[in-house]
Amino acid sequence: MIGSAAATAGLLVAPLLGEEARKNAAATQQADPNAIPVALDVNGKVHQLELDPRTTLLDALREHLDITGPKKGCDQGACGACTVLIDGRRVLSCLNLAAMNSGKKIVTVEGLAGDGRLQAIQAAFIRNDGFQCGYCTSGQICSAVALIREGRAHSDAEIREWMSGNVCRCGCYLGIVEAVKEASNATV
Amino acid sequence: MQPFDFVREHEVSTAVKAGSRDGAKFIAGGTNLVDLMKCDVEHPTHVVDINAVPLSKVEQVPGGVRIGALVRMSDLAVHPLIVKNFPAISQSLLVSASPQIRNMASIGGNLMQRTRCPYFRELTWTPCNKRNPGSGCSAIEGENRLHAILGTSDACIATHPSDLAVAVAALDGVLTLRGPKGERQVNATDFHLLPGNTPHIEHDLKHGEMITSLFIPDGPHAKRSSYLKIRDRASFEFALTAAAVGLDLDGSLIRSARVAFGGVGTKPWRAKFAEAALGGQRATPDVFRAAAEAEMKSAVAHRQNAYKIELMKRTLVRALSDLAGGVA
Ligand SMILES: Cc1cc2nc3c(=O)[nH]c(=O)nc-3n(C[C@H](O)[C@H](O)[C@H](O)COP(=O)(O)OP(=O)(O)OC[C@H]3O[C@@H](n4cnc5c(N)ncnc54)[C@H](O)[C@@H]3O)c2cc1C
Ligand code: SF4
Ligand code: FES
Ligand code: FES
Numbered sequence: 001m002i003g004s005a006a007a008t009a010g011l012l013v014a015p016l017l018g019e020e021a022r023k024n025a026a027a028t029q030q031a032d033p034n035a036i037p038v039a040l041d042v043n044g045k046v047h048q049l050e051l052d053p054r055t056t057l058l059d060a061l062r063e064h065l066d067i068t069g070p071k072k073g074c075d076q077g078a079c080g081a082c083t084v085l086i087d088g089r090r091v092l093s094c095l096n097l098a099a100m101n102s103g104k105k106i107v108t109v110e111g112l113a114g115d116g117r118l119q120a121i122q123a124a125f126i127r128n129d130g131f132q133c134g135y136c137t138s139g140q141i142c143s144a145v146a147l148i149r150e151g152r153a154h155s156d157a158e159i160r161e162w163m164s165g166n167v168c169r170c171g172c173y174l175g176i177v178e179a180v181k182e183a184s185n186a187t188v
Numbered sequence: 189m190q191p192f193d194f195v196r197e198h199e200v201s202t203a204v205k206a207g208s209r210d211g212a213k214f215i216a217g218g219t220n221l222v223d224l225m226k227c228d229v230e231h232p233t234h235v236v237d238i239n240a241v242p243l244s245k246v247e248q249v250p251g252g253v254r255i256g257a258l259v260r261m262s263d264l265a266v267h268p269l270i271v272k273n274f275p276a277i278s279q280s281l282l283v284s285a286s287p288q289i290r291n292m293a294s295i296g297g298n299l300m301q302r303t304r305c306p307y308f309r310e311l312t313w314t315p316c317n318k319r320n321p322g323s324g325c326s327a328i329e330g331e332n333r334l335h336a337i338l339g340t341s342d343a344c345i346a347t348h349p350s351d352l353a354v355a356v357a358a359l360d361g362v363l364t365l366r367g368p369k370g371e372r373q374v375n376a377t378d379f380h381l382l383p384g385n386t387p388h389i390e391h392d393l394k395h396g397e398m399i400t401s402l403f404i405p406d407g408p409h410a411k412r413s414s415y416l417k418i419r420d421r422a423s424f425e426f427a428l429t430a431a432a433v434g435l436d437l438d439g440s441l442i443r444s445a446r447v448a449f450g451g452v453g454t455k456p457w458r459a460k461f462a463e464a465a466l467g468g469q470r471a472t473p474d475v476f477r478a479a480a481e482a483e484m485k486s487a488v489a490h491r492q493n494a495y496k497i498e499l500m501k502r503t504l505v506r507a508l509s510d511l512a513g514g515v516a
Contacts, residue, residue, distance in 0.1 A: 034191055
């Protein structure tokens with residue numbers, strides 16, 4: 001395995017965040033002498049947190065704010081399941097320290113739908129079978145929102161290239177490309 | 189991850205001061221540092237966030253372009269000056285990593301990124317001279333399909349992973365560094381070091397020094413340049429082989445050439461022998477092949493990576509043929 005391409009870009013193991021990690025996080029939250037204040041603006045709401053500086057943005061969202069849309073797939077930048085928007089740009093929340101994001105506007109998949117209505121891309125994922133298990137989907141959708149804004153949805157090939165940071169273990173790529181195309185046409 | 193304290197600095201001077209403390213490391217995009225802190229390869233005790241330091245400009249300056257160290261890969265890739273005058277730089281960025289990573293990662297961090305040798309990242313397994321000096325190299329007798337064939341030593345055969353650094357090496361980039369003792373310039377080709385007996389020392393950057401900008405000179409080679417990367421899969425993968433090429437042409441005559449290789453060297457590999465073989469020749473496939481042969485004479489393969497020698501030659505021939513266009 002270590003000779004494989006996957007190993008160099010980071011293995012795609014999916015540790016569906018275990019008990020141990022939860023306990024660690026809970027412990028950090030209780031009494032951490034190293035904790036620093038971090039204000040996170042997520043989906044339009046500002047949260048005042050006390051975090052160990054080691055906390056990634058992904059762990060802050062999931063473990064401290066219970067915002068579980070962003071998923072932990074690989075925790076090393078290789079899968080895109082943790083994709084969120086920061087100041088409108090798509091980034092990986094697993095390779096980012098929470099403390100680096102004071103003053104930034106963070107949007108997760110939870111923040112996309114307005115007034116109880118799905119965003120065009122969310123509806124398009126449903127219509128086009130853009131997922132099976134759904135583990136990668138919130139990352140795919142955040143990535144697709146940005147891709148359409150970046151103007152990178154002109155052809156199937158372009159969509160594939162610019163969605164390449166989001167891996168789908170269920171292999172729903174055909175549906176994903178269709179969904180992005182449909183939503184892109186609806187947006188422009 | 190080991191505990192650390194975290195500070196955000198807003199000026200180069202204060203960042204350098206904070207970064208000069210024992211155990212301090214700068215953080216820019218975090219895409220390499222956070223990853224390596226998680227696997228305990230990096231364990232700084234102070235992390236200095238430099239993202240608020242004003243180094244995010246791309247400027248036309250006399251003789252070339254100056255790129256701030258905190259410009260993001262995604263922004264540099266599509267910057268009009270870069271697309272127009274330095275296509276190899278733009279292309280090398282667009283085939284790097286993923287859109288998300290390119291939005292986060294900085295130019296300074298990119299040049300500083302560490303090898304993807306799997307043994308380097310796996311503390312629990314095995315010896316690695318780069319991670320633990322003197323412990324041995326697991327790759328030389330182990331899994332080495334992705335490892336280097338140029339610039340290797342008995343101590344380390346890891347490739348340098350950056351695509352950008354290869355284009356920068358070809359186009360004569362110059363880095364500006366700022367440290368506690370002031371500012372200095374260093375050529376990109378001298379910045380990354382061969383492993384020799386000290387593979388843990390990877391660049392000419394003293395502790396506390398910060399990359400503030402990257403200069404790339406204008407010129408015919410820069411303007412007619414390109415980057416070709418060959419990978420195991422179509423996208424989001426490091427290079428097996430790569431070539432950054434620049435040509436100064438007079439009709440079909442090559443006045444002079446700039447060539448650097450990626451995926452095959454222990455550092456971004458400026459291919460001086462290939463350049464010498466191209467200068468003054470006609471742009472033909474035979475000349476391109478001869479240039480590739482000249483550079484690869486010194487290649488040393490290990491058990492699983494001999495394929496890279498021929499693959500690299502063909503990568504260069506293809507890159508030069510495409511760049512010379514109708515001329516060849
Ligand atoms: C899954 C994956 C795939 C990737 N694929 C590719 C690829 O195909 N091609 C490629 O080229 N790269 C690839 N990368 C690597 C990526 O480009 C680098 O991680 C990134 O460029 C590092 O920049 P950063 O700003 O995030 O650095 P950071 O992680 O913030 O820092 C990295 C290092 O640089 C130091 N540093 C940062 N800025 C400065 C400065 N101004 N002065 C001095 N030191 C500094 C830090 O102290 C640290 O040691 C990939 C990464 C991942 C995770
Ligand atoms: S090739 Fe270099 S980085 Fe890889 S195991 Fe050997 S010494 Fe370590
Ligand atoms: S969790 Fe896989 S990229 Fe972040
Ligand atoms: S839907 Fe299962 S991983 Fe993408």
